Amino acid sequence: MGTRSTLTVAGSEKARLTPATAETKRMMQALEAELSIYRSDSAVSRLNSVAGVRPLEVPEHTRRLLELSKAYGDLTSGAFDITVGPVVDLWRPVKGRTPSLPSDEALKEALARVGFRQIQITGGSAFLPAKGMRVDLGGIGKGYAVDFAWERSRSQGTSNFMFDLGGNIRVSGEAQPGVAWAIAIRDPFNKASTLAKIEMPDEWALATSGQYERFVEIEGRRYGHIIDPRTGYPAVGLAGVTVLAPNATMADALSTGLFVLGPKAGIPILKKTRAEAVFIPDKQPTELWVTPGIEAKLSLLQDVKVKVIPGW
Ligand code: AMP
Ligand code: MG
Numbered sequence: 001m002g003t004r005s006t007l008t009v010a011g012s013e014k015a016r017l018t019p020a021t022a023e024t025k026r027m028m029q030a031l032e033a034e035l036s037i038y039r040s041d042s043a044v045s046r047l048n049s050v051a052g053v054r055p056l057e058v059p060e061h062t063r064r065l066l067e068l069s070k071a072y073g074d075l076t077s078g079a080f081d082i083t084v085g086p087v088v089d090l091w092r093p094v095k096g097r098t099p100s101l102p103s104d105e106a107l108k109e110a111l112a113r114v115g116f117r118q119i120q121i122t123g124g125s126a127f128l129p130a131k132g133m134r135v136d137l138g139g140i141g142k143g144y145a146v147d148f149a150w151e152r153s154r155s156q157g158t159s160n161f162m163f164d165l166g167g168n169i170r171v172s173g174e175a176q177p178g179v180a181w182a183i184a185i186r187d188p189f190n191k192a193s194t195l196a197k198i199e200m201p202d203e204w205a206l207a208t209s210g211q212y213e214r215f216v217e218i219e220g221r222r223y224g225h226i227i228d229p230r231t232g233y234p235a236v237g238l239a240g241v242t243v244l245a246p247n248a249t250m251a252d253a254l255s256t257g258l259f260v261l262g263p264k265a266g267i268p269i270l271k272k273t274r275a276e277a278v279f280i281p282d283k284q285p286t287e288l289w290v291t292p293g294i295e296a297k298l299s300l301l302q303d304v305k306v307k308v309i310p311g312w
Pocket of ligand 1: 079080081082084088136137138139140208209210225226227228229252255256257260
């Protein structure tokens with residue numbers, strides 16, 4: 001999945017660390033082999049290769065992820081869309097070429113192939129009905145993998161641990177007797193420092209989406225890797241959004257979707273779910289715009305202004 005994973009086990013359960021890590025690692029590799037779009041033989045790549053041609057029998061995790069992705073697509077009114085790949089490609093920097101803005105025609109052509117609602121799932125098979133349509137689980141797959149590893153670790157009998165896959169984190173139990181796990185939010189404007197930390201409710205997950213780590217610079221402006229499917233342009237307005245949710249799949253999908261929607265349009269979605277969020281607007285001085293439910297769990301590590309999302 002192009003990132004690093006870490007399993008942290010609380011002191012008293014250290015003895016379980018080695019076998020648990022080896023087992024979890026094998027499961028994660030198997031999951032990656034099924035979902036990755038960077039492997040031509042993965043289930044997702046094979047499904048993409050027969051888009052517009054025929055349905056394909058897909059393995060269990062792929063089918064479940066397609067269903068979950070469609071549900072998060074609906075929940076976010078299409079801001080989260082796993083078929084946005086053709087547009088993502090237009091914004092991807094190409095080695096040896098000066099990055100330039102995609103043309104209107106190219107955007108229009110790519111957007112015509114975008115639309116998660118078209119994905120058909122029947123029994124154990126899936127079908128992408130249009131030629132050139134494609135699924136990219138980059139915005140939700142890591143969260144799903146974290147939930148999977150989390151469940152495995154629990155069923156192996158580990159109860160106090162934290163699993164982190166590239167910033168998609170889920171905790172279990174406590175860090176120390178009587179001390180909850182806490183996770184810091186990085187300063188999107190200064191990667192070396194942190195802004196605040198969040199005390200994690202037991203079994204909960206956290207994910208952050210931001211433009212500051214992966215972007216392309218065109219004519220002096222930065223364009224990020226999260227695309228607004230309504231316009232075909234990279235989402236703007238936020239430096240980052242962190243979502244706290246009962247599971248990591250939800251945290252991952254919602255952080256990507258809410259990055260597109262922004263805080264105001266995110267309010268009804270956050271009210272519908274149990275998720276909490278911290279938005280960091282892309283402006284100075286740095287401010288944190290938060291859901292009221294997260295305030296008590298947040299401790300500041302820098303002198304920044306915190307306010308409840310305007311309009312909440
Ligand atoms: P994340 O880091 O979880 O926010 O996911 C970002 C990745 O999701 C990108 O690198 C793309 O592969 C993919 N992506 C970009 N825009 C969207 C979108 N609007 N909906 C779903 N996935 C997206
Ligand atoms: Mg995501």
